[in-house]
Amino acid sequence: SMHFFELAGPDLLLGFDADPATRNVVGVIQANPELAVKAVRLRAFGQEIIRKLGAKRIHPNHSIPGGVNAPLLADDRDEILSQIDDHTEVIKTAIAIGKNWFESNKEVVENFAVFSSGYMGLVDEQGGLQLYDGALRLVDKTGKKLEEFDPKDYLEYIGEHVEDWSYLKFPFYKKMGWPKGIYRVGPLGRLNVADKINTPLANEEFKNFKALGGGKPVEGTLWYHYARLIEDLYAIERAKEILLDPDVTSKDLVADPGDFVGEGVGCIEAPRGTLLHHYKTDANGMLTKVNLIVATGHNNWAMNNAVDMVAKAFVDGKKLTEGMLNRVEAAIRAYDPCLSCSTHAIGAMPIVMEMVDADGKVIDQIAR
Template identity: 60%
Template sequence: NPDLALKAVNLRKYGQEIIHILGGRRIHPVFAVPGGVNKALTPEERDLILAGYHKALDTVKVGIQIMKGWAEANQEDINKFAVFPTGYLGMVKPGNTLELYDGDIRLIDAAGKQMELFDGRTYLDYIAEHVEDWSYLKFPYYKKMGFPQGVYRVGPLGRLNASDRMATPLADAELKVFKAINSGKPVENTLYYHYARLIEALYAVENVAVLLDDPDALSTDLLNTRHDYRGEGVGVIEAPRGTLWHHYFANENGQLERVNLIVATGNNNWAMSKAVDSVAKTYINGQVIREGLLNRVEAAVRAYDPCLSCSTHAVGQMPIVIEMVDSQGDLTQTISRNTD
């Protein structure tokens, strides 16, 4: 559908234009700096962003309807594709309203019961990391439950499961539809990450108008220049892929001496691994492995971490190798794509 593809590209273009206006460039923008930001938004720039608002909103609405239609037509696959219980973690503000930047961290269990609501700066009191010899990534988990019982998911599915409402009307109405999928309990289906992602896109576009209606959006009070370094700081936000912790230790000159990061990919490491395991067990039946399995494995990872799909391949190539071994560990078949 060329028209639909063009709509999607233009929606991304709208987001990139906002980044360009704020940060001077679309890739690696220079906007956020220690102590604030380096540029004020002008009234002309605000109006330019607002000019594209309604078109962007209409595009997201189209995307949501397409997702719903696809889900209805593919319900059987959705219900057997990497469906498993975990905890869910995301940032909220009072009333368990979805928050992306300045709130507390809410952790719920697989049944939807709140286990913790805490200041993200105290993350080390609640989150620990497990190490496996077969992965370069650590596996974060909820300390009180241990590993692997305390694993959780972050990102769009994690945030929507951990939230009770959204602060914009259209997204909040769509969240109610999402919550009804599993009768109010957490939605466990990996493929519903995409539906959750679209609901968040709807929220983001709606929030453009909310933020730009605030007079402070044009404020020229941009930067704290006191340089009163405190030695240690923790920042936590919701990145698109999930909850992100940065923990810095600095000397009296503001130079970093020690850093601890828990990024979204790490938070979802167990879930991505479990999703690949689940897909393999669902779709491998002792017969010859075919190309479709490669696509399904990639789809399992992409649901959690769409950036990995682009950052690990060249244009026109998406290399992947799958090896099947028997119960004795002996290699029985290899299937690959674009590995030359």
């Protein structure tokens, strides 16, 4: 929700060429105050759920190995439930706004970083969208299923290519090799690999999404925003299902850890895409080896390719403009990257865009 309203919203609702002074959250508020207030309340609702579970909104104290450290109180459950239907309507409104924008800007959508790739995401046993469990499904650019495997076996299927100009590796499907085996993850990836969504409202919207590809994957970079909104709808529907389950207030909080193994692989779907965490320890539980492939890593090739395509389409070779820079940013923004977590280094601003000639000489530059 925050991504659509506060990050992508200024681009989509105000325009790529809008004045930077207004192409921001404040500009969105000025353009549609009522919707903006609802969006802020929706985000606050999500933050309040985190607070009720983990005592604070930032760095909550809740999840622990094997479970959680405190139950959800019945009063807190009831309070969350009392607000869910209203916030569901806000998400439905956002979807309607997004669909209207896509319909009104077909030419932009069809020409903005549209390219073929594979796709990967978690699915359940029936092929339904999954976020926390299940198998990893990998499909090719036509939508044909290549693999469906237990995440713990990821090293058999995923390799990592290295380029000397990037600190971030480039994951690929081993059996196809580099670069044929590149793939995308995140909202677009998850919906392209799934056969269905297991909540009614989101599944109806999912059918509309699938129709866009005509039986093949939906490829356009800007469709990430539509897929993200559909997942928003799924998330709030699923939250309601969980809250209506009597076990949600159970005090049975931690699973039996079983025998100490010393190695484990975890896999979940973060909002921006698939996370793979692989840990090895010594007999005392001290880490001896760690391998992380996070969403921004999986999408590394795709982001670079999107930037390349957008630059070729919108940079005229003469003078860099704010609109050109913003389009390049928008191509990256669709993937919701976290460069610091994917490279394990602290990120830094500003963003600098340079135009160079055939000899590599800088002929123009613009910075954010």
